[in-house]
Amino acid sequence: MRIICPHCGARDRREFTYQGDAVALERPAPDAGGAAWDDYLHNRENPAGVTRDLWYHEQGCGAWLVVTRNTVTHAVLTTDLAATVREGLA
Amino acid sequence: MRFSGLRVLKEGLTGNTGWTPHWRDPEPKSDYDVIIIGGGGHGLSTAYYLARNHGITNVAVLEKGYVGGGNVGRNTTIVRANYFLPGNSEFYSHSLKLWEGLEHDLNYNVMHSQRGLINLFHSDGQRDAFARRGNAMINQGDDAVLLDREGVRKHLPYLDFDNTRFPVYGGLLHPRGGTARHDAVAWGYARGADTRGVDLIQNCEVTGIDIENGTVKGVQTTRGTIRAKKVAMVVAGRSGQVAAMAGMRLPIESHILQAFVTEGIKPVINHVVSFGMGHFYISQSDKGGLVFGGDLDFYASYAQRGNLPMMEHVMEAGMTLMPMIGKAKVLRSWGGVMDMSPDGSPVIDKTDIGGLFLNCGWNYGGFKAVPASGWATAHLIATGTPHDTAAGFRLDRFRTGRGLMDEEGTGSQHNLH
């Protein structure tokens, strides 16, 4: 599997560390309640298909990325800097 | 048909013409007391114990492919009871006891072989952690022996003790740990359930779960609507998709775990050896193939196949630990889809929907759990209360933080367990 880092280009998967669903960008407010935090920390859509997840270019530029990917075919569709995505959410 | 050496002899002498189907292929009825979604190891054992322990036989197991085609047929066949956290300990201990009587219970040789499992450790800190584990196993009534380096050498003289990246300090031996023939487990339970009247419906994919007023009424399938008083989702690997049909979101992320088998070679590894530092474990099958695996590929996936980075890492681990396997040739590699839960432990629980039950989140520990999982799930379905050995497998433990069973101590990250 190869992931296209917006900074570094197509790189081997082993340069990256995987984190999980990009829902991690949407941290609830401290008082959002148990259900919201349960969803944030634990519950997942876990789609068999297109998903967005977080990868860290640990052996490269150090950027956190949001990768849009297919969990069935392993096709990598798009990559964005997590910082950019997060700024879009704010 | 009862299987025995005598029967094999008789059939052999009469041209092997008398064998009968292991199970029927019935048409689905319109109505069942219990529907089990998923004809894998856990679904089949649940059906078996519903019939055997609770006399509930108006049961259908719905399988979208063929029975035993999921993870029960694509794993590294290890059977062990070496957990240390309450909640897990009693469950896996129960499971191992069931394994020990399984052949006779099922009248099917699942080739359960208690050849001993050795977890190696490579530092004083790891020794302490394994001592805690071993003592917990003995507290539970199971067996464990702490080996020093020389003790390991006696059992595993072929390890590289002198020139390796992580020298062996010792190991925790679990003498009752071992392996079983994975397919036979699925087939034995399938046959046992079928014999007791359970309908195994293959090539029947569930496409919807019918819920009225908060209570389950049945399922929609590719072979029509089937009604049932109770429905259990036992579909590790696809738990999220099936639960979504009931409007549920689960604490599960699906990951790939690869495994490998080599060509057959004469016996050379007699134990199950686990090398935690290298995320590597290995045993040798009765056919002679070295069966081994490593860590997750580390990305959410349903692909049932992995990639080279983890594959090469697993081979590297093998080469640093036991370089005598270098000339064994990998014959086949495959991947299973793991239900990874936040604490690395499973869920066997009711849901908020009346009559709907959930069995999921087996991470990479599902195979050894097959007997006790079915036992406990059947108990829950039949009685409405959790079985004593599985009372810790609650779905709400993540929300409340009560009774988390994080054996690896990595926290709420599905992919790190």
Added chain:
Amino acid sequence: MRLDGKGQIDRNSPVSFSFDGRRYQGFAGDTLASALLAHDVRLVARSFKYHRPRGVLTAGSEEPNALVTVGQGAAQDPNIRATTLELFDGLEARSQNRWPSLEWDLLALNDLGAPFLGAGFYYKTFMWPRAFWEKLYEPVIRRAAGLGALSGQHNADTYERAHAHCDLLVIGAGPAGLMAAKLAADSGADVILCDEDTRTGGRLNADTQEIDGLPGALWAEEITAELAAMENVRIMTRTTVTGAYDGGTYGALERLPHAVASRKGAPKETFWRIVAGQAVLAAGALERPVAFRNNDRPGIMMASAVRAYVNRWAVSPGRAVTLFGNTDSIHRTAADLIDAGVHVAALIDARPDATCDLDLRFYPGGQVCDSAGRKGLEAISIATPSGIDKIQTDCLAMSGGWNPSVHLTCHMNGRPVWNPEIAAFVPQPGMVPGLTAAGACNGQFSTHQCLTDGLTAATTALQALGRRAAALKSPRAEDTPYAITPLWSVPGKGRAWLDFQNDVTVKDVKQAATENFRSVEHMKRYTTQGMATDQGKSSNTAALAVLADATGRSIPGTGTTTFRPPYVPTAIAAMGAHAQGTGFAPQRFTTSHRASLDAGAPMIEAGLWYRPSVFPAPGETHWRQSCDREVGMVRNAVGVCDVSTLGKIDIQGPDAAKLLDFVYTNRFSSLKPGRCRYGLMLREDGHVMDDGTTARLGEHHYVMTTTTAAAAQVMRHLEFTHQALHPEWDVSLISVTEQWAQFAVAGPKSRDLLNGLLDKPLSNDNFPFMACGPASIKGTKARLFRISFSGEQAYEIAVPARFGDSLFRQLVARAETLDGGAYGMEALNVLRIEKGFLTHAELHGRTTAFDLGMARMISDAKDCIGKTAAQRPGLTDPDREQLVGLKPVGAIKQLTAGAHLFTAGDAPTRENAQGYVTSVAFSPTLGHFMGLAFVQRGPARLGEVITLVDHLRGITTRVEICDPVFFDQDGGRARG
């Protein structure tokens, strides 16, 4: 027998080899199989289950029968296919899975017991008495199973791994692959052309067709020479592409010829990872056998293999050859045999409408229904409309048609489709993204079709690469239409083999169907069909057809066949190359490593790092002596310890304080420049991730220390927090772990030591406890921290790593003049336990700030990572196990980590467990053992005597629960 005047062997280069101890001679260019056949050696192996005598079946890597063991000692290499093993001088091969000899194999008795050993028999028996499975049956089965044997010795050969990138990977260098490679190369693409054979050409080497008027093999040589001369082409022969993976990645195994591999340091095999923009699969097709009674005898082989042996290796596998099949392959083989002067005894074409223009005994519509000859074929029986004919023959060449080599296209879960015209599975486009099949593996069987399909596939690939295809015409070649009437198994009694190696017969598949193993996967698993070393290359399709017939379904309606990587069995040593010994993981060395070794310190692994356990003084024979002395040294004088392995993260920017306030439970914005503070870091799920001290070097400049183990995790976490949660914060992070060498100088004389070294002297007032700041040593810039992991007055001094070695030696030398010296990990551990300081023994991922008695460190006044989740009821339950100290009060004074704790009088069971011991040490300061432990409601139970049980080490003793700080509870020594 060897034929005159033919072949690609070098008759001027005789090669001497042995098989089962007998010496033979072959020629350069031979395989072991061709050389043995040249000597009429037909019996070369035994089958897996029935130990039936077996000979060579094929001429390629798909060989299921002719597996041998090569080499002696550590070089012993089992399960090598004789059909691909290049002959070299001195080769010693031997047969396997037989005892006492290949000729007389005791376990051939199994064959007599075959009626009782059918599909799945072992699931139905061996259950009584219960203990006998493991004690008797299983050991017997295990010994009988397996093929060759490993030596049991550590690998002593060199293997390599390598990487390559290209625009186009062409897999297979037969006519299709050569054309694809040539077109792509002419079009300017970077091309890698792989073939598992020793030479390019594929079937052209084995057949006699012409291309553009040249013999096929010669044409291949010419085009190969052209390709080899191009800078953008890399030709890799002896290289099998083993797997197709994501992102255009392919695994490939290169076997180096013996002449190269035997050079010192040269690899035997190299495992390649090739990343290709596009790929063309031109892997050809494999001929498949026909199942009939006793079709497994030595001498019965594939018709295409017989042609290969005749044409390429100048060997006739028999003196009176018969042919049987349902395609023109047998006619072609017969013609080549006759041309080579070999007697052809009969040709049996199962197609009723078949004609034959050769001068030989011809049976149109006939079927071979049995064979005779225990250790080698002697005769066959032919079913004709008029009865059974028996013919003497020593070689039967058979052809049941061809299976396209679709294997790689299946590696990403794609399923091939059934093409009834050729009665075979063919790939569908797109099964592997970026891979186009061409030629015989795409169901195009004539040479002409292969050539043109290669061009088509390359054009498709070039288009995808955004390249214009150059002009290249397909050369002239034969274009015989492929005509087949499917014939999978000849009806009749007896056993007809499908999977030769695993001894799976038509009967077994039928029995599986009877027992309702109707799914292909069930049938395969129940019978072991296709599970042998060839992964069913020659047998899967026929087995599927037999199953379809037995269950009354069509072949595509019954299922499909799939394959998983690797295409050929691949040595673990190749894929795991470089890891043997210490190559498995990087080795990280501190700047004091050499000095520590010089001092005789045993080095131990700490994650990827190496650290000294103790620094033994002369006369000390046990680590405890050294450790006790080193602890006393720190408590009474001064000790020096390298702490560089702790993670160091430099954090700068106007929002650095915000970031720290957010990742730590406690505040760092309130920390004054020039001061340090202990910080506790949680995971977002509320459990403790790590701890450490962070120093504020300036208004916008902090340097954080992490534990050694968590350095990378914390760095990742900080970057995540910044980039993914608060990208608006103006802060930069960088790991400086390896840039600074850092040493703890601890003990009452630590200041004295440093004052002899630092350019500016220290006092307790100008540099109090938890102070930090710049310092210099003879003008060299340093950083100084007044922090203590020992509880003593202590400093950590950091210098740029290049000065580490020098500084460490100076510090130790000065310490020694003050009755101190270097101390190692053992002493460090004792010192920290005496003070109740934590390591990952306590911060093991399941503990909370509450458990550690640090709940108050979670600031009420601000949010932080993990704060909300830490408030979950289960994480603050007063019944949780919490940190305490333990002192021995029983007769046994030793404590052990990993022991469990029980209320006095309770049985040591899971239900009664009250907690467990995490860390223990003998305290020379206190004169007794001490331990840290987690105990349910522990802090409320101080003074209670409980029972410690360590079943594993046979220790049961009484311990008293006490405060986890054993020494200097008010901390005065560190501040002094």
